[in-house]
Every structure is written in C-alpha cells, then in structure tokens.
Amino acid sequence: MHTWIQEHTEELVNTADYIFRHPELSKEEVVSSACLSDYLEEKGFRITKGIAGLQTAFVAEWGTGKPILGFLAEYDALPGLGQEPVCTYQPLKTPGHGCGHNLLGTACAGAACALKEWMEKAQLSGTIRVYGCPAEEIIIGKIQMNEAGVFDDLDAAITWHPFDRNRVSYDIWQAQDMKNYKFYGVKAHASKHPELGRSALDAAELMNVGVNYLREHVADDVRIHYTYTNTDGPANIVPDFASTNYFIRSSKRSRTEDASNRVDDCAKGAALMTGTRVEIELVTSNQEMKVNRPLAEAFYQAMTETSLPEYTKEELQFAETITKEAGLINDGNYFGGLEPLEDQPVLLAIGTDVSEVSHTVPTVMLSAATMCKGTPLHHWSAAAQSGMSIGQKGMLYVAECMAKGALGLFEDPKILKEAWRAHQE
Numbered sequence: 001m002h003t004w005i006q007e008h009t010e011e012l013v014n015t016a017d018y019i020f021r022h023p024e025l026s027k028e029e030v031v032s033s034a035c036l037s038d039y040l041e042e043k044g045f046r047i048t049k050g051i052a053g054l055q056t057a058f059v060a061e062w063g064t065g066k067p068i069l070g071f072l073a074e075y076d077a078l079p080g081l082g083q084e085p086v087c088t089y090q091p092l093k094t095p096g097h098g099c100g101h102n103l104l105g106t107a108c109a110g111a112a113c114a115l116k117e118w119m120e121k122a123q124l125s126g127t128i129r130v131y132g133c134p135a136e137e138i139i140i141g142k143i144q145m146n147e148a149g150v151f152d153d154l155d156a157a158i159t160w161h162p163f164d165r166n167r168v169s170y171d172i173w174q175a176q177d178m179k180n181y182k183f184y185g186v187k188a189h190a191s192k193h194p195e196l197g198r199s200a201l202d203a204a205e206l207m208n209v210g211v212n213y214l215r216e217h218v219a220d221d222v223r224i225h226y227t228y229t230n231t232d233g234p235a236n237i238v239p240d241f242a243s244t245n246y247f248i249r250s251s252k253r254s255r256t257e258d259a260s261n262r263v264d265d266c267a268k269g270a271a272l273m274t275g276t277r278v279e280i281e282l283v284t285s286n287q288e289m290k291v292n293r294p295l296a297e298a299f300y301q302a303m304t305e306t307s308l309p310e311y312t313k314e315e316l317q318f319a320e321t322i323t324k325e326a327g328l329i330n331d332g333n334y335f336g337g338l339e340p341l342e343d344q345p346v347l348l349a350i351g352t353d354v355s356e357v358s359h360t361v362p363t364v365m366l367s368a369a370t371m372c373k374g375t376p377l378h379h380w381s382a383a384a385q386s387g388m389s390i391g392q393k394g395m396l397y398v399a400e401c402m403a404k405g406a407l408g409l410f411e412d413p414k415i416l417k418e419a420w421r422a423h424q425e
Contacts, residue, residue, distance in 0.1 A: 004114040005400050012110045012399070013392045015039055019102035020085070020387040023077035023095040026135035029056040032075040033132050036060075036105050040130055043113045052148035054141060058132035059150065060109075062116050065125040067416055069406050070151060070361075071112050072159035072354060073105035074136045083380045085387030087322040091380065098383040099137065100162030100370050103395040107160060107368075110399035115406050124410060129154070133353075139178055139284045142353040146360055155416050156295060157363040158406060159354055160398045162370035162386065163377075166308065167339040168300045169365040173289040174221075174249040174351040175256040180229070180281040181207065181267045185274065187240040197238025201231050203274040204242040210266035211246075214259075221347060222250045222259045245283075251347045253287045289355040291345045294418040295364035299405035300341040303366070306401045308337060309393035318390065319372035326381035328374035335369055350377070362419040366401055370394035 005012070015035060022031045033049075033056040041047045045060035078099060082092030097103075112130045119126060131150070135141035151157060161169065183204050188197030211224060218224075224246065231242040248260045264280055271278040311319075311334075319334035357363055370391035375381050385391045409415050 067155035071108040073108035075105040083383035111402035114403040160366040175288040200242040207270035302405035330373035368398035
C-alpha cells in the first residue's frame with residue numbers, strides 16, 4: 001500500500017489540484033464528482049452515478065463478498081472563499097476549498113486504490129466502496145444517502161477531515177438543525193399609511209432579538225447562528241417578506257431539539273407581535289457523532305505505523321509567512337506529530353453529516369494536518385494551504401493511514417466484530 005501511494009503521488013496531487021482549481025458549491029459539484037469517479041473507474045472500480053437522487057453523488061465499487069468497507073469522499077467548496085494557493089490574501093471571485101474537501105475526496109480515492117492493490121496481490125475476497133458524497137457543507141448529502149439506505153450493508157465506514165493536527169478524530173461532532181424562517185406581511189407606504197403595513201422585516205428582527213435573549217437559557221454547548229437571506233425593497237415601503245437561515249447545534253440530539261423548538265417559538269411570537277405570518281422550513285437535521293472505540297484504536301495503530309510528512313525550508317517559510325499574514329496563533333510551532341488517542345470522546349463545536357452515517361454503521365474518522373497550526377477552517381488561509389504542497393502532503397499521509405487501517409480490518413476480523421458490538425451498545 002505504501003508503495004502504491006508513493007508510485008501514484010503525482011496523479012493524486014494532480015487530482016486534488018484539479019478539484020481545487022475547479023471549486024463548486026454544494027449540489028453543483030459536476031466537475032469535481034466526475035474527476036473522482038473517472039479516476040476510480042480508470043483504476044478498475046465499477047461506477048454508479050446519481051445515487052440517492054443526488055446528481056453529483058456516486059458509488060465506486062470493487063471486489064465481491066464480505067467485509068464491505070466504505071470510504072466517504074467529499075468535494076464541495078464554500079462560497080466566497082476562492083483563494084490563490086499563496087501565503088498572502090489573494091482572493092478569487094469563485095467558491096473556495098476553505099475546508100480542504102479537494103484533499104478529502106482525493107485521499108479517500110487513493111486509500112481505496114491502495115487497499116485494492118493489496119487485496120489483489122493477496123487474492124482476498126471483500127468489497128471496497130468509495131462513496132462520492134456531495135453537499136457536506138450544507139449538511140445534506142450523506143443524510144439523503146443514508147435515508148436511501150446506500151450505507152446499510154457496510155461493515156464499516158471510513159473517512160477523515162483536514163485540520164491543523166494529526167490524530168484519530170475521536171470526537172462528538174454536533175447534532176444540528178438547519179432551518180429557514182420565512183415571514184409574510186403586508187406592504188404599505190411607510191410614511192403616508194404605516195398603519196396599513198405589517199412588516200415582515202420587523203418580525204424577523206424581533207425573532208432574532210428573542211433568540212439572542214434565549215442564548216442565556218440554553219446549555220453551554222448549544223450554538224445558534226443566523227443570517228438574513230432575503231429582505232428586498234426601499235426603506236419607504238413596509239416590507240412584506242423577510243427570511244432568515246438558522247443553524248442550531250449541540251453535542252446531543254435532545255438538546256438540539258429543545259433549542260430548535262424554542263427558536264420556533266421565538267419566530268411564532270414575533271409573527272404574532274407584528275401581525276405577520278411565518279413559515280418554518282426544516283432544511284436538514286442530523287444526530288451527533290457516534291464514536292467507535294475499536295475502530296478508533298485500530299486506526300490509531302495504523303497512524304503510529306505511518307511516517308509523518310517532512311517539510312521543506314520553502315514550506316516552513318510559507319507557514320511562517322501565512323501565520324503573520326492571517327494572524328494565526330502557533331508560537332512558531334507550525335507542525336506537530338501524531339497526537340495520542342484520547343481516553344474519552346472530545347466535544348467539538350462543529351458538525352458534519354458523517355454523524356448520521358455513524359448511527360447506521362460503525363464509523364471512524366481521522367484528522368490530518370493539511371495546514372499549519374492555528375489555521376481555522378472556512379478561512380482563506382485554509383484554502384491557500386489546501387491548494388499547495390503542505391495540504392497535499394497531509395492528504396498523502398492520511399490516505400496511507402486509512403488504507404493501513406482498512407487493511408487491519410481484513411487481517412483481524414475480530415476488530416469488526418468488536419466494532420459492531422460497540423456500535424449496538
């Protein structure tokens with residue numbers, strides 16, 4: 001496997017670079033999806049496109065029989081984060097890979113190909129799948145795929161995420177609701193006949209005031225974020241439409257649901273106060289991550305057996321400059337080693353739709369340093385490093401880690417049995 005990754009480094013880097021230079025928003029990843037699926041087809045995988053009703057989703061499969069291991073690949077970009085792969089802020093008028101998904105999908109494809117070569121040489125039965133999962137950034141892709149049952153027959157799901165450190169992601173990613181609140185009022189001349197108007201914008205603003213007071217009375221791990229998505233027209237016309245988008249999150253589904261219901265009440269109260277009407281749209285919803293200790297331990301062992309990236313003087317200089325330019329906090333310690341596996345799960349203040357898959361089948365997630373320490377996700381500095389050698393080295397490293405960890409599941413079938421026992425607890 002190590003040899004395969006080494007032998008195919010150039011084409012994996014080129015694949016990640018191509019996706020980086022053709023960034024596409026969630027559910028629009030036509031070029032990125034085709035790039036990965038075509039690559040896997042060339043390597044001997046059977047491709048099925050448009051799965052679960054998602055145009056840019058696919059599954060690539062090789063082999064027959066059990067066990068069936070699935071790598072979860074992502075490739076969507078973020079709006080407003082187009083950035084040249086340089087150490088100074090040089091934005092582009094495009095989406096951008098500020099979450100490193102150009103690396104994420106490519107590493108999953110590379111890991112699957114490396115595992116395939118080992119299975120062919122050992123003449124082992126079993127099935128490898130790579131799931132092309134669109135729209136992770138808007139928490140839709142894997143949820144819709146999971147509801148369609150595409151993961152149901154897996155023995156384990158494997159994935160990773162770019163970060164600024166190397167570790168098994170033994171983390172509780174958050175349970176989330178994404179909702180749209182649409183307020184409908186009555187237009188009127190704001191000066192001559194204000195009494196005839198019913199302001200949808202007033203309702204949206206009052207809702208947000210109520211939610212901001214609500215923050216004092218929710219659990220410490222609850223996070224509520226909102227933005228206005230529509231409020232058109234000049235100030236001298238009472239607006240008859242306004243809408244907001246909300247993310248409501250916590251580390252436990254029950255707390256998320258409680259906060260989400262109370263946010264709904266704020267919206268309903270605001271509509272009552274203003275004589276308007278509100279429609280509440282649940283865009284998507286997911287549970288918190290369900291960690292799996294046997295898989296975490298097995299893949300941590302694989303990470304200990306894999307050589308960490310080494311960085312050139314030019315890469316260290318890049319890290320030094322981008323640290324200054326972006327105001328990163330790392331005290332000049334730009335890259336670290338492999339961090340130990342925690343004894344207990346770690347609560348994260350971010351979410352992913354991988355969490356939903358973790359409640360269907362045993363799931364493991366790794367983290368790899370594709371950016372220097374202190375680099376925040378969803379930021380131009382993360383996008384810059386996702387498009388150059390620092391990010392690419394982390395991608396190659398984690399591809400090998402995932403392949404070795406998956407190999408361990410074939411070499412020791414007891415791991416999967418223990419993983420399922422833990423999953424069903």
